[in-house]
Amino acid sequence: MARAELARFLRDRREGLRPEDLGLPAGGGRRTPGLRREEVADLARMSVDYYVRLEQARGPRPSPRILGSMADALRLSPPERTHLFRLAGVPPEPPAGPPRHVRPYVAGLLHRLPATAVVVTAATYDVIAWNPLAEALLGDLGARSNLARRRFLFSDEVLTTGHEEFGEIAVARLRAAADRYPRDAALAALLAELRAGSAEFNEIWATNPVRVPGHRTKTMTHPELGRLHISCDILSVPDDDQQVVFMTAEPDTPTARALHHLADRSLRERGGGSIPPRTR
Incomplete structure (x- = not known):
């Protein structure tokens, strides 16, 4: 165990956190930045003495349970946790x-x-945030929020070209998620549902497809505006294993005018002003 490096990492992370980010009072005569050692120990459900010894490079090797508790208390990202x-x-x-x-x-x-229509998806393809234009384009994202379910289980999928390609992209990402999160009950339930309900999902899964995010052009059929040619671009958020999907159109095309129409209508329906995104 690299005790000195571990101690330095814990100390630097503790001092870099703001008490108010964790619902703790910011005042109280703090003489140093960040959290107090007592606060971290309390959040991690461990003794103050043990935590102090770890920060002073005097403690024994912590158990996986203790390390997990400290990672949660210090709000470590997945790479920091590793x-x-x-x-x-x-x-x-x-x-x-x-x-x-x-x-x-x-x-x-x-x-x-x-x-621009924008959604944020978790590694499970749950849409966890979206803006009004995305909902106007894709339908009720609050009630039908998982894109893999929409692709493999729902018969009224709006995507008419790029359908097969997205199936492989979705399976590749879900396979990777299953490897990274073997204990996630919601992911296991989703995979069981897809296996039971879609022969196509099982066929693609068996091929172990390899797909990476990138620029895609797709054709969607909107119930009001008809066929739309949409450009999809992905921004990865590695720390959270999430993707931001931007859906746009080539300038001065019928699809661009249709998206502007949907955006203007969303703005009018909300009485003007800024349009806040929705999150789960």
Whole structure:
């Protein structure tokens, strides 16, 4: 165990956190930045003495349970969590499940793009945030929020070209998620549902497709506006294993005019002003 490096990492992370980010009072005569050692120990459900000894490079090798508790208390990202385990000389534990909360800066990105349809998807293909134009384009994302279910189980899929390709992309991402999150009950239930309900899903799964995010052009059939030619581009959020999907159209095309129409209508329906994104 690299005790000195582990101690430095814990100390730096603790001092880099703001108390208010964790619902703790920001005042109280704090003489140093970040959290107090007592606060971290309380959040991690461990003794203050043990945590202090870890920060002073005097403690014994922490168990996986203790490391997991400290990672949760210090709000470590998945890469930071893996780094913590490696510093302690303990094999990294698989995460309990993929993050399903959207960071404020990602949600703000949706807010700043009212003329672009944008969704954020978790590793399970759950849509966890979207802007009004995305819902106007794709339908009720609150009630039908998982894109893999929409692709393999629903008969009224709006995608008419790029359908087969998205099937392979979805399976490749879900296979990767199953490897990373073997303990996630919601993911296991989703995969069981897809296996039971879609022969096509099983066929694609058996081929173990390899697909990476990139630019795609798709044709969608909108119930009001008809056929739309949509450009899809992906921005990955590696720390949270999420993807931001931007749906746009080539300038000065019928699809571009249709998207502007949907965006203007969404704005009018909300009485003007900014259009906030929706998150789960």
